[in-house]
Amino acid sequence: MILTVTPNPSLDRTYEVPALERGEVIRASGERMDPGGKGVNVSRAIAAAGRRTVAVLPLGGAPGALVAALLHAQGIEVAPVPVAGATRSNIALAESDGVLTKINAPGPELSAAEQESLLETVRERSAGADWIACCGSLPRGLAPSWYADVVTRAHAGGARIALDTSGPALPAALRARPDVVKPNAEELAQAVARPLTTVGDAVEAAEELRAMGARAVLASLGADGQLLVESAGTWFATAPVTAVRSNVGAGDSSLAGFLIAGGTGPAALASAVAHGAAAVQLPGSVMPTPADLDPAAVTVTSDVPLDRALTEPVP
Template sequence: MILTVTPNPSLDRTYEVPSLDRGAVLRATGDRVDPGGKGVNVSRAVAAAGALTTAVLPLGGYPGALIAELLGAQGVDVTAVTIVGQTRSNISIVEPDGTLTKINAPGPELTAEESALLLETVRTAAGGPSWIAACGSLPRGLPPEWYADLVARARGAGARVALDTSGPALTAALPAGPDLVKPNASELAQAVGRPLTTLGEAVRAAQELRSRGAGAVLASLGADGQLLVSAEGTFHGTAPVTAVRSDVGAGDASLAGFLITGGTGPKALASALAHGAAAVQLPGSAMPTPADLRPETVRITENPPPDQPLSTRALY
C-alpha cells in the first residue's frame, strides 16, 4: 500500500482547444474535471494499476468535497484534514500538438494548527504503507522546512519516503534523508545551481543530491527519458511516445509506476518509463491503466554515455 501526502491539492479543469488565441472566445473540443495535485495523481495512478493507496490531504470548501468524492470513485481511500480555507482550483488548456498552458491558483493558507495536524496524521499512518510519497508545492503557511519535518517523522516511524518537490523545499529536506527524490531536469539543475547539458552532468548532479542526503534520485529528463542514480548503480531509460496529448500528471504516473514495482533498481525504472509514456498520450490528467502500458518498448542502459546531450524539449 502506498500512502501519498499532498499539502496543496487542487481541483483540475482541463480544456482541449483547437488553438490558444489571446483575447478570443475559445470553444473547447473536450473538457474534464479531475482531482489534482502531485500526490493525488500518484494515488490515482496507483489505484488505476490495481494497487492499494491512501491519499492524505488538507481539504476545504466545495472543491475539497468534490476532490474527496472523485477520488473515492477512482478507488482511492482519502484521509482528509479539514481546513478553514477553500481548496484551490486550477485550469489547464491543451492544444492539439500537446502544448499545455496552466493557470495554477495559490491555494489556501494553512494555519499552524492545520499544519501540525497534517504532520501528525502522516506520522500516525507511517507504520503501515510500503512507501510514503510526499509531493508537490507547499501552500501558504508552511515553511520550506515542512517536508524535512515530514521526512524525519515518517522515517522515524519506519516508513520509506519518496519526495517530489522543488526549490527550497527540496534542498531543505535532503539532510532528513528521503529514500528517493524525483526532480525533473530543471528542478535538478536548480538544486545544484548549474545548467545541465549532458547526461553525464545530470548524473553528477544526481550524485550530488545523494551526497547531501537523498538515498536515490529518479530524474525525469523530458524527451531524453529518465535517469536513476542509486546505491545499485546508474541507469538511464527511454520509452517512445507517438503523440503527446497532455503531460499533466505524467511525472506523477511515472513515480507511481516506480513505487508499485518496488521502488528500486532498473525494473522499477522500466515501470516508471512505461507509466510516464502512457500518461502523456491520455487526455487531461487521466492516469494509465495496465492496458495502456507498452513495457516492451522501454529501453534501459546501465552507465549511459556521459557525453550524450540533453534536449530542451520536455514531456514531463
C-alpha cells in the same frame, strides 16, 4: 500500501483547445475535471494499477468536497484534514500540438493547528505503509523544512519516503535523507544552480543531490528519458511515444510506477518509464491502467549516454 501526502491539492480543469490565442474566444474540443496535486495523482495512478493507496490531504470548501468525492469514485481511500480555506482550483489548456498552458492558484494558507493536524494524520495513517510519497508545492503557512519533518517522522516509523518537490523545500528535506527524490530536469538544474545540457550533466547533478542527502535520485529528462542514480548503480531508460496528448500528471504516474515496482533498481526504473510514456498519450491527467502500458517498448541500460545533448537543455 502506498501513502501519499499532498499539502496543496487542487481541483483541476483541463480543456483541449486547437490553439491558444490571446484575446480570442476559444472553443474547447474536450474538457475534464480531476482531483489534482502531485501526490493525489500518484494515488490515482496507483489505484489505476489495482494497488491500495491512501491519500492524505488538507481539504476545504466546495472544491475540497468535490476533490474527495472524485477520489472516492476512483476507489482511493481519502484521509482528509479539514481546513478553513477553500481548496484551490487550477486550469490547464492543452493544445493539439502537445503544448500545455497551466494556471495554478496559490491555495489556502494553513494555520498552525491545521499544519499540526496534517502531520498527525500522516503519522496515524502511515502504519503499515511500504512507501510514503510526499509530493508537490507547500501551501502558504508551511515552512520549507516541513517536508524534512515528514521524512524524519516517516523514518522513525519504519517507512521509506519518496519526495517530489522543488524550491527551498527540496534542499531542506535532503538533510533528512529521503529514500528517493524525483526532480525533473528544470528542478534538478535549480537544485544545483547550474545549467544542464547533456545527460552527463544530469548524472552529475543527481550525484550532487545524493551527496546532499538523497539516497537515490529518479530524474525525468522529458522526451530524452529518465535516470536512476543510487548506490547500486546508474541506469538510463527510454520509451517511444507516438504522440503527446497531455503531460499533466505524467511525472506523477512515473513515480507511481517506480514505487509499485519496489522503488529501487532497473526494473523499477523501467516501470516508471512505461507509466510516464503511457500517461503523456492520454487526455488531461488521466492515469494509465495496465492495459495502457507497453513495458516491452522500454529500453534500460547501465551504459548511460553521458555525451547525449538534451532535447530541451535547461539554461
